[in-house]
Structures are given as C-alpha cells and as structure tokens.
Amino acid sequence: MKKVIDMRSDTVTQPTDEMREAAVNAIVGDDVYGNDPTVNRLEERAAQILGMEAAMFVPSGTFGNQVSLLTHTNQGDEVILPKYAHLQAHEGGGAAIIASVMLNTIDTENGILPIDEIEERIREEDIHYPKSKLIWLENAFGNGCVLPIDYLKEVRELSNKHNLKIHMDGARVFNASASLGVDVKEITSHVDSIQVCLSKGLCAPVGSILASTKEFIDKARWYRKMLGGGMRQAGIIAGPALVALEDMRERLVEDHDNAKYLAKKLEEIDGVEVFKNRLDINMVFFTIDENIITNDEYVKKMEDKDILVGGIEFGEYRLVTNNDVTKEDIDYFIESLKEIL
C-alpha cells in the first residue's frame, strides 16, 4: 500500500504498536463504578505528571473543556478568553448551550491577553453586570504560539487579586512544555484546571484528561456522567492513552524540528508566505498567492500526490507535523508543491 502523507492535523496520527497491544491486554472493569484499574492508573499518572491533585479521563478535548466550564461556573457567568480560542470558535456553540455562560473575547495575535485588558474586562459587583468567573487560556494557542511562563505568573497574580479561577485549554500543553524546554508542571502550577488531549501529537486513539483539585474533579465526575461521558470498560482506550502519556511526550520535539524544517523549505518557494513568528510547535501557517493556485486546486492536486492537506481557514493554510510524518515525507511534500505551483 502506498503511503499517504497526512498533514491536516496531529489528530490523524495512528496508534503505535505498543498502544494496540495495550488495548488488547488492558485489564478492565466498569469505570462508572470506579472499577476499571487501567482507567484508574491513567488518571493517577495524569494527575502526577500534571502536578494536580486529581484527574479524570474524558472522551475528547471538547468534552473536557465543556465539563470544566460547567464545573467552574453558574449560568450567565462570564468567561474572559482569547478570540478564536477553541472554546469560542470550534465547539459548536457548546458554551452557550451547556454551561450557558457569556464569552467575553479579547483580540490577540498569539493567545496572550494583555494583563491590563483582562483587568478592564473584569466586572465589579453590580446588578447590571454578569459575574466574572473565569479566565480561559489556551496553550499552545491554536495558531501555533506558546504562552511564556512569566506571562502565566502575571495572569495568576491578576486572577488572585480579583478572586477568579483560571482554566487552561492545554490540548497541546505537552507541545508547549517541549517547546519551552520545561517540565509541564511549570505551566500547570499557575492554573486551577487543565484539559489535555492525548489523541493529538501523543497519538492515543481516543481521549483527553481533565485535571484539577480533588474537590473539582469529584464535582466534574457528576457532570461527565450527566453528559453521557461515563464509559464502562474504558480501559480498552485508557490502556493506549496511558502509553501516549508515558512514552510519547519526549518525541514531540521531533515534530517541532520537522515543522521548522518544513517552514524553511516553504519559504524558499515563490508566492508562499510563512508566518515565521508562529513556529513554536508542530504547526506551520502560510499563504499561497491565489493567482498561482486556488484553495480547491491546492487541496485536490496534493491529494493526487497522496498528500492530505487542510484547506484555507481564516485566510491561512496550516500544515501539522506528527509522528507519522518523516523528514523524507516533508521533502516529498515540498517537491510535490513545487511541481503543482
């Protein structure tokens, strides 16, 4: 079978042989009763690695974010977050439907909300206003930027001053820690709760982690069940998720190096413009002069060469390196792109 190179996302990654084996061999029980030893082990390890008191396995990142939102807020509360955060732009309006909160978005180039601008958005107590409850950070931010540690400290200080909580949508927080070269705890120590995807660059077939205090996670378990996320013999998927968590974090730097290599090669092509200030993780954002090729032609012609790429979104193309994409694959991609342009 000819290899198809898939750079649409890191969610497309295949589970490794070790993960398939872990799925087959997982000792399982009914996790709704708390009786699945593999899920319990995953949750314990996730809490340890993230430096949190407790963790809970959830079906997806969206699920973890929505449950976190429900747990932190009451109906009508306000959440301050970057515009185009996943919660606002990619969760089907769930924040309005499920937790029924107000989203107060701030424009940002890189996911970094200026501290004074956050402070401006925080409401005083007044019968006219919604109640400010939560600051929502996304790290790495969806456009490829990682939040600096010093910035997290400043947000923590501000939120303490105003008695707000901080949730981090850390779908790619291990990419962030790999990019900064720090232990992930240096990031998580500044937030109250975090959602982490195991099914992206870490290659697990299914699942995310929500981590926080024990009290928070106890409450969140009730919401997970309510929303239909209580899974029975879930060890079958927690087994591979545990392999993802233990074995796949260290190699993320490879994806980052490959992304930088890809960016460098792309830049050399006439008509291609790379966003060079957003190369912190495994993503490369760029534009191609429309007079040379349209979106539809680009996607179709690459597919003819057995390469899957994302179409234009918010005016940009995105390529994502991952465990199934080698440096040779990137060379083949560049060669193919030059041919079709």
Ligand SMILES: *Cc1c(COP(=O)(O)O)cnc(C)c1O
């Ligand atoms: C992918 C992603 C999610 C959601 O994860 P799913 O498992 O696809 O639901 C949430 N936030 C961010 C920043 C993501 O990149």
